[in-house]
Each structure stands twice: as C-alpha cells, then as structure tokens.
Amino acid sequence: xxxxxxxxxxxxxxxxxxxxxxxxxxxxxxxxxxxxxxxxxxxxxxxxxxxxxxxxxxxxxxxxxxxxxxxxxxxxxxxxxxxxxxxxxxxxxxxxxxxxxxxxxxxxxxxxxxxxxxxxxxxxxxxxxxxxxxxxxxxxxxxxxxxxxxxxxxxxxxxxxxxxxxxxxxxxxxxxxxxxxxxxxxxxxxx
Numbered sequence: 001x002x003x004x005x006x007x008x009x010x011x012x013x014x015x016x017x018x019x020x021x022x023x024x025x026x027x028x029x030x031x032x033x034x035x036x037x038x039x040x041x042x043x044x045x046x047x048x049x050x051x052x053x054x055x056x057x058x059x060x061x062x063x064x065x066x067x068x069x070x071x072x073x074x075x076x077x078x079x080x081x082x083x084x085x086x087x088x089x090x091x092x093x094x095x096x097x098x099x100x101x102x103x104x105x106x107x108x109x110x111x112x113x114x115x116x117x118x119x120x121x122x123x124x125x126x127x128x129x130x131x132x133x134x135x136x137x138x139x140x141x142x143x144x145x146x147x148x149x150x151x152x153x154x155x156x157x158x159x160x161x162x163x164x165x166x167x168x169x170x171x172x173x174x175x176x177x178x179x180x181x182x183x184x185x186x187x188x189x190x191x
Contacts, residue, residue, distance in 0.1 A: 001029075001105045003032065003105055003106075006104070014090065015092050021067065028066065029104050031074065032103040034060050036096060039055060039095050039096070040053060041086065043094070059078060061077045061079060061087075075087065075089060076089075124142065124149040124165075124187060125150050126152065138162060142175075145184060160172055164178070
C-alpha cells in the first residue's frame with residue numbers, strides 16, 4: 001500500500017477530487033483519514049432518490065470507503081453548528097470551506113488485461129477496418145498526439161471501435177469528443 005496525502009483548498013469538491021486522484025494514479029484504494037470542514041455537504045440518505053444538501057460551517061467527522069479509476073463509494077458523516085450529526089453516501093457538490101486533508105491508501109495497480117500498469121504501455125485499443133476513413137482518422141489523431149495504442153479484435157458493430165482502459169467509448173466521433181475535452185492528454189507518451 002502507498003499512502004497518498006492530498007490537501008483540498010476552499011471550494012474544492014470533495015468527491016470529484018477523490019475521483020480525480022484515482023484517475024491520475026490509475027489505482028484503487030481507500031480513505032484512511034480526513035480532517036477538515038465543508039461549506040456545503042451533498043449526501044444521499046438511505047431510501048432517498050435525491051441527495052440532501054446542507055450548507056453552513058460543517059465539520060467532517062468521518063469519510064470512509066473506496067476509490068478506483070472506475071468510481072468511488074464513500075460514506076460521509078459531519079456535524080452542523082448545533083453539533084447535530086448527519087451522514088450518508090457522499091455526492092458531488094460537497095464543497096470544502098477552509099480546507100480538508102485526506103489520506104488515501106492506494107493499493108498496487110492490478111495486472112488484469114485492459115488495466116495497464118507499465119509506463120508507456122498502450123491504454124487505448126482500436127479495432128479498425130482497412131480502407132475505412134474513420135479508422136484512419138482515429139489512428140492518425142492518436143499518432144499525432146503521441147498516444148500509444150494497440151489494435152484489437154472488433155466486436156459486432158461499426159468500425160472503428162475504441163476502448164480506453166478496458167472500456168469501450170465508441171467510435172471516431174467519441175474519440176474526437178475526448179480530445180476536444182482534453183481527456184486524452186494524460187495518455188500522451190511521457191505524461
């Protein structure tokens with residue numbers, strides 16, 4: 001296990017920050033400890049379809065659960081100004097008030113197919129058709145960005161087919177959307 005300490009400043013979204021950490025590290029883990037406060041807490045109570053949102057000076061008591069590049073499952077408890085304790089599943093929109101320090105224990109990266117662990121190993125796979133202009137564009141885009149990829153066997157459907165870290169994202173237009181949103185930057189060689 002590798003401990004990873006992160007400090008979150010005012011306005012940071014607690015859940016998004018932990019999701020981003022798992023994505024950046026490409027590792028699974030769990031929250032070891034937390035100290036800090038929130039200006040807004042968004043949490044799902046058992047049996048409720050909508051998150052509950054409370055605002056004020058809210059002191060974090062506990063945060064526990066798991067983080068992974070595929071998502072997080074976290075439980076939050078906190079107290080309000082009257083020392084009333086609240087809690088539930090942590091949702092997006094929980095904003096840090098003055099600061100929060102979180103210690104996460106990251107586990108060794110898995111060696112399962114589709115979850116690369118070696119720097120420079122392709123994390124993107126393409127199934128392409130020879131002579132297909134969309135397949136050619138997808139490969140050209142990745143090459144021009146300096147992003148390694150490997151070819152894969154196609155599944156049923158149109159080509160190209162693109163998988164990122166083991167998850168099919170779709171075809172060329174989906175890859176172009178990822179590029180437009182800056183999501184491909186972390187796959188560049190040397191990133």
